[in-house]
Structures are given as structure tokens and as C-alpha cells.
Amino acid sequence: MGMTMTQKILAAHAGLDHVEVGQLIMAQLDLVLGNDITSPVAIDVMKDMDTKGVFDRERIALVMDHFVPNKDIKSAEHCKCVREFACQHEISHFYDVGQMGIEHALLPEKGLVVAGDVVIGADSHTCTYGALGAFSTGVGSTDMAAGMATGQAWFKVPEAIRFKLVGKPGPYISGKDIILHIIGLIGVDGARYQSMEFDGEGIQYLSMDDRFTIANMAIEGGAKNGIFPVDDQTLAYIKEHADRKPLVYEADADADYAAEYTIDLSSLKPTVSFPHLPENTRTIDQIEDIAIDQVVIGSCTNGRLSDLKAAAEILKGRKVADRVRTIIIPATQQIYLDAMQAGYLKTFIEAGAVVSTPTCGPCLGGYMGILAAGERCVSTTNRNFVGRMGDVTSEVYLASPAVAAASAVTGRISGPADLI
Amino acid sequence: MKAAHGKVFKYGDNVDTDVIIPARYLNSSDPADLARHCMEDIDRDFVSRVDTGDIIVAEKNFGCGSSREHAPIAIKAAGVSCVIAETFARIFYRNAINIGLPIVECKEAAADIEAGDEVEVDFDSGLITNHTRKKTYQGQAFPPFMQKIIDAEGLVNYINTNR
């Protein structure tokens, strides 16, 4: 029996020629990631381990992104704890205010992940790097601590669901619409304990940013990881950003899949997830008149340059609706700078939006845009659970940057086509 | 033999980590702080009603969402002795084992047990006894590798004894 792409990467990192579904393996790690919420717990756990230090100071990334610049004293203490740890262990990739970005946008940009890697991160959206043809998955702080100490993690070899992407997406159809459509199809536990493996000729039409968005939300289908095949676009991206050589793995022709879906990208419409689960999807033409109070454009899902471009193209020469607070957050310092040079930030500010320094902020209901009771927000983030962005009676509608920007203009959930 | 014995708090499908411990409290990692807000957004009375040893029973995909280990830590620190569900989200499952919070997958128990039932779980056999309804259900046993981590009371001790 052949192996899937994920199984091949895991086998190689466990020093095995072949692995079977369900097999428990110990794999070597190429990178261990943590943020300002999960790292302090991991650092505490490490103190209880009989370990002299970290396995490799070059292969640990600590990113201060959730509550920074710090929102209160407790979060400042957390960052201080991580800063001191990074200093003590001479961690090369410690990103603090001024260099930081949202971790899953930052790591690929800094070239810290290449195709063929195995990466664990104490953050569920670590699955984002599957866009680069790497195996990456979210873990908790104890696994992060063990990973930092030993450079290894245990895994149960997953089976896979195959998503064959065919056809060319129409105008305003982005990676976000594709992944929301898929989650609507399979449900929030549709890929539990499994890999989501994407392939098919439709992938050629997806930018790297689209692929990051899709892989990012694999966890919203319950998946262990999401992964894309490596093509010329991937290799060009890696070459531009990383020094290390990518290792390209391909699924065997006779690999076994638990299920297969064909997604015709040309048939998709702008898609929105209704409260309070990402699987509650509706296409834009099925949505009645829903007035909104806030729009958030940003996050590790949709805070990249092409996302800001899509929003700027819609907001250019327009104003956001009265009483719709529109918050735009570039995901990294580099994206912030590029957006400034491209004139997007000026467009946003002239339209009546605010633009923030990179932060997770409102995405997890941290700060910078918390919702009051009963308020509704259209957001380009990835989760719309009860209370995710504020009060338990507030509502989050997940959408693409184009839909979010159009909604900001009309004050109701709208597609870009509604503006013409 | 290790066992759990207590009264049941019952929830439905897709109990996510945001309702187990809302992100607004993640500026602390102190288990006692986290326990004070455990389940707050799904069940305001949980913290005032839970007694040491009580058991949470839920349906599908318990613990979905973020990787915050604060979620199983909050549950454990609140005094919960075991979580039974039809299925668990993968990261929560892993985290619970790693920090030594006992969890059992059992579809029948998840469907049958109701809030307030008095339930006992035998971790060695995976057998769940519902004293209120005079019924038993067979939960899934852990694979030997995970059992070793559980026996060591978490990944830290397991690593310390195996290096």
C-alpha cells in the first residue's frame, strides 16, 4: 500500500521506510513554535524536566503576538517570562514588539519552514505551513516543552481525506471561500484525527496566500494537518524567503484515502460562516439583510498582503458605513510596510477604518475590538464560537476580505457584487 | 486501581476551548485562576456547583478549537476527575493525556448518561458504571504507548524516566 504525502514526511522523520495508519511513532522535529500565551506554560513545564536546556536554539521560534503590545500587567508578565527564557537559552528566533507578526504569517515570511519539514507549534493554527508542503500541527504547551527539550514528538500516523480541487475560481473567490465551503461540507469534526490532503489542477490558480488561508483552517475541520503538493510557485516562495533546501514529497499513486471529494472551484460563490460554528456556511446569495456593527480584516488566516489588497480595492474611494467600526490589522511588520508603500493604509484610513500594528487582538477576543452584548461582526478570522470576540451574545460571521470590506461599506453582510 | 467517582455535568456536541476557558482569562496561566472561570461561557453555574471528583460527560468533538492547554488544566484544577465524550478533538485529547487529566471515549455512555447522574469510571478496564441508572458501558482503552504516559502521570514524568 502506498503512502500519503503526510505519511511519507512522518516516516522520513521517524527514520522509517514505511508507516501504517494508526502507528505510533517518535519523529524528529525541524521547528518548535510557541506564542505569548502558550510559551509561559511550556517554560514552566520545562523546569520540571530533567533537561539542561533546549535541543537546538536555532530550531525554536517564540512569537509574541496574541496580547502585544501588552494589553495589561498579566500579559506583560507573560512576555517578560518568555523574553528572559529566550535570552537565557539564546533562542535565535524570538520575535518581540517591533519584529513580531502573527506567528503563522511570520514564520513562512522569515523562511523558518520549508517543504518536507515536521513542525509542531503550541497553537492550533500551526497547520498553516502545510501550504508549503510541510507537515505541521498544533499541540499543547507540554508537547512544546518536550519538543524544545528533546527535539522530538510522538505522533499517531493519520489517515487522509483527499480534496481534489478542479477548475478556476471566479472573481472574488479566494482561499477563504474555498476552505469555508469545504468546512461547510464536512463539518467541524469531519476530518478529526485525519490529514486534509489537497491536490488537483485547480491548485495552480491559487496564490501562496490562498493556500496559507486554506491550510490554516484545516483545524476548523478537526484535522491534524492540511497539506498541499509542492509546485513551482511553492519552490519560488521558499527560494525567496528561506536559506534551507526544501525536500519535496509526493503522495504515492496508490495511497489510500479514507474519503475523496472533488471541489469545482469555478462553481463556488462568496461564502460566509454563521454563528457559532465555522461549519454553518451560507453562500452570499442565501443571506438575508443582516446589519452589522464591526468589521475585522486581519489574523493568521487573512492578514496577508493580498488580503489587504482585496480590501483596499473595494474600499478605495468609498467610505465605511456609519457606525460600523472597521479594524484592519496587517499580520506582520513586513506586510504593514508593503501595504503602506502600496497605498493601502491610506485608502483604509480615508475610508474611515483604523489600522493597527500586527496583533492577534480581536481574533480571540483579546483586545482591540471586543464586541458588546448582541453586536455582530463580519471577520476574516477563523473561529466564530460563542464569546470568541466578546460578549457571549455577540455574533461573529467569518468571511473573505472582499466580503468583509464590502460589508463595511454597506453596513450589512454583502458581497463585492452588491457594490456595483 | 485508579478510578473516578462523582456526579455528572452534561454538555452536547462541539464544546470548544473558548467556552471551556475564554481567551479573556488567558493572560494568566495559574491553574487556580483558570479554574475560577472554567466553562463560564457555556455554564455560568459550573464553578459554583462542581465538587471535587465530579465528571463531565459530553457528546461529539469535545475540546475543539485552540491548542490552549489551559482548557484541560482549568478542568482538572476545577476538581473534575474525568471527562467522558463520544469523541474528543485531537489536540485536547493529546493535552489531556500529557497533563494527566483522565478522559474516556464512549459513545453509549455519552448518549445515555444525564446531568446529575452518579457515575464511576475504572481507568484500568475502561468500564463506566452509572449508579443512578444501574447500567454499565464499556469505554475505549488506551493504546499501550499512551497508557505508559498516563501511568507516569503525564508526559513530563514519562520523559524524565525514559531518558
Ligand code: SF4
Ligand atoms: S490570529 Fe487568531 S487564530 Fe491566528 S494565531 Fe492569532 S489568535 Fe490564533
